[in-house]
Amino acid sequence: MGTAAGPAFDTEALRRGIEGHSAADLLSLYADDAELRVVDHNTQPSHPMVKHGRDEIAGMLNDVYSRDMTHKLERCVVQGDQVAFTESCQYPDGVKVLASSMVSLRDGKIVEHTLLQAWDE
Template identity: 40%
Template sequence: MTLQEELVRAIEHRDVEAVLATFDEEADYELVDRTSPPSEPLRAHGRDAIGRTLHDLFDRAVRNEVEQFVVQGDHAAYLQRCTYPDGSQALITAMLDLRSGRIVHQSGIRARDGGTSAPVRTRTRTFAEADEVRTFEKGRLELLRGNGSDVARAVFEPGWRWSRHVKPIAGTELCTYAHFCYILSGTLHVRMAEGSEFEATKDETIRIAPHHDAWVVGDEPVTLLDWETSGDYARSQG
């Protein structure tokens, strides 16, 4: 089976592990969408980190179709159409760099419409009816799932720090997830892998790229809404 056949089959069957198997161990992955602009794309390095990203992207009741796939030497490109339960669609254009029959770099652009092809049922919900609740020392995450659009509310108590309280669960040196958050209360300090640091406080939005540590500043809990956290963040693997 060629790489093209292997990848198309995996995408259309929503087989994340099979998609991941087409990547090199040290591959790089980039995606631009409505929350990750070209200046700050969603990035993942290495098969493990890419796997976490793919599990998040494929964790939907979505029908995937690869409509075009072109291979030329060590480069390839394909167009993927995603159809959501509400009838809305997204198009993903992916560009691949190949080596020894594996993907060493993938960059993609995802654009989604507003779902005009089928009526969408309006519904209000609260976090009291969260689809999933994850608790950990000095923290709690409540997740509401939608048709391709999830939102999480996280509460971090004074003294909480990712590297102290979530790192043992994640099993990574730094947080490998991207976040797009609105701070409801408290102050959050973030330190990136390359050493840069910044803070966000009440009524501010914050975009955090993968590979960071974070902690609560002061005696007030941090409560935030996050439109990107899902996947296995703070989920016990036991």
């Protein structure tokens, strides 16, 4: 007897969410109790920015998607309940951002997301 597979993660929905022009599509991929941890030049590993729950994550994503910039999903790998992806972004003045994410899923929704990002200075 086999085991029942949980809901599959929709990588095309991830692409649409990242490359879209609002945070709503991307936010729909997160579980209500999700946690997002961001590590970058300003929020280093010993003191990352941590957002708890969809409401806090929505605040951050709404800020990001209110900016005049492009986002592109570069690569995405799904293995079981783990997803890894890279995203490139660019502001109109040419400043680039590269982000790498590792995600844990529950029932096809993101429950833990660790984001490492770097940008041109």
